[in-house]
Amino acid sequence: MRRKLAAGNWKMNGLSAQLDQLDALTAAHPAPAVDLMICPPATLVGAAAAQVGNKPLMIGGQDCHPAASGAHTGDVSAEMLVDAGAKAVILGHSERREDHGESDELIRQKARAAHEAGLITVICVGESLEQREASNTLDIIGGQLATSIPDNSTGENLVVAYEPIWAIGTGKIPTLDQIGEVHDFIRGQLERRFGAGVGRSTRLLYGGSVKPGNAAEIFAVSNVDGALVGGASLKAADFTGIIAALEASA
Numbered sequence: 001m002r003r004k005l006a007a008g009n010w011k012m013n014g015l016s017a018q019l020d021q022l023d024a025l026t027a028a029h030p031a032p033a034v035d036l037m038i039c040p041p042a043t044l045v046g047a048a049a050a051q052v053g054n055k056p057l058m059i060g061g062q063d064c065h066p067a068a069s070g071a072h073t074g075d076v077s078a079e080m081l082v083d084a085g086a087k088a089v090i091l092g093h094s095e096r097r098e099d100h101g102e103s104d105e106l107i108r109q110k111a112r113a114a115h116e117a118g119l120i121t122v123i124c125v126g127e128s129l130e131q132r133e134a135s136n137t138l139d140i141i142g143g144q145l146a147t148s149i150p151d152n153s154t155g156e157n158l159v160v161a162y163e164p165i166w167a168i169g170t171g172k173i174p175t176l177d178q179i180g181e182v183h184d185f186i187r188g189q190l191e192r193r194f195g196a197g198v199g200r201s202t203r204l205l206y207g208g209s210v211k212p213g214n215a216a217e218i219f220a221v222s223n224v225d226g227a228l229v230g231g232a233s234l235k236a237a238d239f240t241g242i243i244a245a246l247e248a249s250a
Helices: 016-028 042-052 078-084 094-100 104-116 129-133 137-148 176-194 196-201 212-219 236-249
Strands: 005-009 035-039 058-061 088-091 120-125 158-162 203-206 226-229
Touching: 005 088, 005 158, 005 203, 005 236, 016 035, 016 042, 016 236, 035 088, 042 058, 042 078, 058 120, 078 104, 088 104, 104 120, 104 137, 120 137, 129 137, 137 176, 158 176, 176 196, 176 203, 176 212, 212 226, 212 236, 226 236
Parallel strands: 005 035, 005 226, 035 058, 058 088, 088 120, 120 158, 158 203, 203 226
Antiparallel strands: none
16 A cells, blocks of 8 residues: 655745744644655755654655765755754756746656665656646656656656646646546556556645645545645645644545
């Protein structure tokens, strides 16, 4: 059985004062029935990991460089994230693809480095509104999966997050049938490439305007193993409602 996962992406939000939300989250879920993850900005990874300690909340990064070290001003390597206490890293988020021109091949290189450093990778895929309207969704996602995911992926170090770009932070969400179609497609692609063992053990998350009010119906969809949550993960009170819905579906 795949253990479900609620992952929070704080994006470029959060100062030291916001770390009290981690305490509130672990207090509300001292023994969660699902895995929990928060990915704060790089400036808070070390402090967040230290504050969480041995409590059941993983801390992750939001990006990493494919090289272990070198002349890459402003970048953070996978080894640095591990050294700071991170257990995972988000890669290929649509905002990185858009704002920084990240290609599928670059994401693959980053993921390979992250796996070698011992990190779980949450690799994001998703289509734009134009691609959805042109009925190209599965072609786009199939290409992203084929090139972004490295060959050294396993069910333990790989998580795939489906985030339709047009639903991120907009309040819009695909229909439940559309979410199910994409998640079933991703599962099939992973099984075809890696075999049933890896394909069936890899967790698939949905991301894009997930809130406490719509979480339960999303988590009831085929092959949805959890969520990658943006704004609603910034406050423990909001994220707790999503976690509770996921636990109820576990």
